[in-house]
Amino acid sequence: MFSSKEQFKKTFLKRLEMLCGKSFAESTPRDHYQTLGQMIREFVSNDWITTNERYWASKRKQVYYLSIEYLLGKLLRQNLINLGVEAMVERGLQELGINLTEIEEIEPDAGLGNGGLGRLAACFLDSLASLNLPGHGHGIRYKHGLFEQKIVDGYQVELPEQWLRSGNVWEVRKADLAVSISFWGNVEAKIENDRLIFRHLNAEKVTAVPYDIPVVGFNTNTVNTLRLWSAEPAQFPFHQDVLKYKRETEAISELLYPDDTHDEGKILRLKQQYFLVSACIQSILRSYKKQHANLEQLHEYVCLHINDTHPVLAIPELMRILMDEEGFGWDEAWHITTNAISYTNHTTLSEALEKWPVHIFQPLLPRIYMIIEEINERFCRMLWEETPGNWERISSLAIIADHQVKMAHLAIVGSFSVNGVARLHTEILKERVMKPFFQLYPDKFNNKTNGIAYRRWLLQANPRLSALITEAIGAEWTQSADKLKQLLQFQQDEPFLQHLKKIKTDNKKQLAEMIYKQNGIAVDSEAIFDVQVKRLHAYKRQLLNVLHIMYLYNRMKADSSFEIVPRVFIFGAKASPGYYYAKKIIKLINTVADKVNTDPQIGNRLKVVFLENYRVSLAERIFPAADVSEQISTASKEASGTGNMKFMLNGALTIGTLDGANVEIHELVGEDNIFIFGLTAAEVLRYYQHGGYESVEYYHHDQRIREVVDQLVNGFFPNVSNEFEPIFDSLLGENDQYFVLKDFASYTTTQKKVSEAFKDSIRWQQKSLMNIAHAGYFSSDRTIKEYARDIWGILPYQ
Incomplete structure (x- = not known):
């Protein structure tokens, strides 16, 4: 359908009538956007399926990036650029009297993120696909993202953000892959076949339904997946107040960063975090078990990367599944878990290092809390054996202390890699913020300076500058950001510098x-x-x-x-x-x-x-x-x-x-x-x-x-x-x-x-x-290559 301009126009008009049930003359810009989006998603489906089949057949290691937010922005033009059909589609639409820029405005910014953390995650997904690396994202499909900001009389006013008002053309609902998440209830322990077995009873069940979005690589056939989870009521909730249960369930994926000033908001945030990691890990293990005979080698084929402390509950959740559902003993489960999970820290601010009050955590996630207690107990015992009587050290490093669960401490103890995101940041972590942990685990700490999806911020955001760069040094820079250094030869070229100035002025x-x-x-x-x-x-x-x-x-x-x-x-x-x-x-x-x-x-x-x-x-x-x-x-x-x-x-x-x-x-x-x-x-x-x-x-x-x-x-x-x-x-x-x-x-x-x-x-x-x-150094391609080589141990597919 994108083989030529004429073929595109023919397919577009036919698809418009089929999708919208109206003639081209009656159609609206929204119809044009929906039609083009559907065409793109259909076009990438073959590569999407082939990519997944290739990963499945090879049984090579894959990374799963867990992040509470993804700041994707608009995907229409980015996908056209990555597929190499932007110019042809723009000309074809123009001949039909349609302005691509105008229909691009129809697309909402996907409301899945707040700032740098979420945008970084989006950049990383782009680079993973563009580098042919087996890496996928997992997040939450928030119905309302971060609020829409209005300035009224100089004040910020928050309005509900409605990015899903007209649906999302890029997503595919996979109801058959839904999983069940448990909250509240109580835990029963009993001996069965000489093993201590734990059962989570009287739990409130929530269904997590995945929606998959294709992540299209630049100039490659690789199409990875961003899987977003939506919270829905379980089919048989056994809940006395069904309406209350429905409201509380849907609230889990309702809003990005709900206000946690009061306990009610804290509970909701903690629910979101556990909902994400439990759904993600259940989904990954289900897929893994279809490919591999046993879970003992999980860490050799799967890396779970937690983006900041929000998904740290992946550690006790993986432990829970391995022990309670798969029959592993503690030591085996801990070995697998701590070799499968890596962690990126994004802050030096102590107030940003999450801590959860025990009085909230324990009743909401009773089995998870028991596992964290045991992790803490064993960790503190190790510290005691190293420095007997040093209660101050144990207190400062403990995962549970002062009636709080310290998520950054859990992340460090339960992962095999801890990285900062700039050289200075990593040094501050090692020498100050996390110094005792660095002294304890010096080999875990490393730096991975952040990067950006530079093609988006030039090819898409600044086409004039992109054209000048290509004219000056050729198009190879779009594949290798290091080639931008070739621009240094124009430092004394006054016509080139004047052209650069004109682009900026325009x-x-x-x-x-x-x-x-x-x-x-x-x-x-x-x-x-x-x-x-x-x-x-x-x-x-x-x-x-x-x-x-x-x-x-x-x-x-x-x-x-x-x-x-x-x-x-x-x-x-x-x-x-x-x-x-x-x-x-x-x-x-x-x-x-x-x-x-x-x-x-x-x-x-x-x-x-x-x-x-x-x-x-x-x-x-x-x-x-x-x-x-x-x-x-x-x-x-x-x-x-x-x-x-x-x-x-x-x-x-x-x-x-x-x-x-x-x-x-x-x-x-x-x-x-x-x-x-x-x-x-x-x-x-x-x-x-x-x-x-x-x-x-x-x-x-x-x-x-x-x-x-x-x-x-x-x-x-x-x-x-x-x-x-x-x-x-x-x-x-x-x-x-x-x-x-x-x-x-x-x-x-x-x-x-x-x-x-x-x-x-x-x-x-x-x-x-x-x-x-x-x-060019700050390309996320460079950053992802470093993660792939030094932390995740994944290789590109050629």
Whole structure:
């Protein structure tokens, strides 16, 4: 059906009539989208089946990636690009009077993720398929993903996200592969045939139904699978209150990250986590047993990779199935489990290392809790034998302590590999956050610096730049990101650099049009587009950015002769619904925007834009248009970052701290092609350990700081009353936990350097080119090759 333009058009028209029951003349853009999506899915089905048959026949090792979120974005154009038919389909549709870009807008962003964690998982799936590696994803099919964000009077308002309103053209429901999950109830132990047997009785059963989505590799016949699980009532629930049972069951796959402020929300989150791992492992073992005679060699054929702590219950769940259902003894089951499971840590923040109260955990998952208790008991006994009497060490490393189950501890003890996601992050884990565990298991720890699906962020998001690169160095870079280094030969080629600038300007014009359409703000596309788009969190320091904007505004108001290279500061971010402080920052950004954008004295020299509902499809329009990439987290707090890589790939220059993957970007591009400021990770950690930082000193001794901080509470912003007192208090009363005031002077000085550098257009383009040329290192292809070689032990199929 995609063999030629004419064949495509013929098939498309016929399929449209069959699917929609109407003539082409009566059809709508949604009909066109649904028809094209169905055609693509049908087209890849043969390769999808063949890929699975190949894996089945070879009996070689496969990896299963368990993640609570996947930020897939739109799949229509990505699939067309990966299949190599984008241009032909676009021309064919055009001849039918259909604009591919317009029908692409019909597709919703799949609401399965929140931020970097979920987008990384999506990038990894893309690379696994593109590298012909046997790797599949397992997640939850949330009916509503992360909320849809609206900005009303400067405040974030959360609306239900409805990505499944019109169904999902890419998925295939596999009801025949459904499995049963057990919650609540009690555990009975008894002796049978000289073995201690455990039975989970009076459990509340939930049915997990899989929906499979094909993951199409780039320029390859490999089609892997993302399996998403939906929670449905069991056929015979034996539940007194059937409606209550139905509501509680469907809630499991209703919403990504339900509010866990209260116990009810905590129970739901824990249910989601167990639901995912139990469904996944039951499904994998069922398939495995059809291929292999016994489970003793499971770890030689299967690797379960847990993406952060959310799927850590895979460890006790695998133990439960091996012991309770397959008859293995503890030692055998533990050997298999600890050689089958690997774990990626994504944070240095102690509050992000999940802990579950025992009073919630034990009744909800009684058998799983018993197994974790036993793991903890045996682990603590080993620690005691190593250092008898060292209760402090045992308490700090225990999996269950202080009436809490510590999920990161369980992940480390129960896996064979623990990796960080940037070199600095891994060193902080080894030397600080997880130092006692590193000393105990030095061979488990390793680093795998994150990467991005670079083809999506160039071929799909920035076709103009992609065409220039292909014209300059050929198309081989689309298969091997390292080839981007060949662009370095154009550093002194002024026509090439001018072409690079024109592409950036055209992308900025497109974004400016969107900003005007959505926000009603006219921005100058010749200005510096200075962008910070990421989750709203105190450590990411959107506050530092906005305080600097306030400082610039104050200078411009106080001194009419003050010169500034025109800037458009662009923000995009969602704050978690219960994150009160982060929502105050959003309100502050929008309040500053109102003040700046309506001041005739400022004009077009300074603009502030907050783009609501930040998501993958919006990111694809922002990254190609950015001049400056704000990566300004408190050093030591950002594990890696992947937005920094996408900006770099699209030619933006980074202003940032030496944090996460910024450190490696800095090493690759060199001091002259990045703008580094602020405290180092070592300096921040010393302050945390030994004290010595007093934010009020910076407030009293730097007039710029005093002015902007006072403006938060002195009536500078009309009609907001005491709105920003919590921010004021965090900076002075709570001693500025994330060193915003400490880094303010360094940040301001470095921003001046950015402005000066931008004035030299050719030199700026040379810097931009250096970033693009070295961005190949941050391909998720490279990252996945390292995982495959060093952790998973899987090989590509040729």
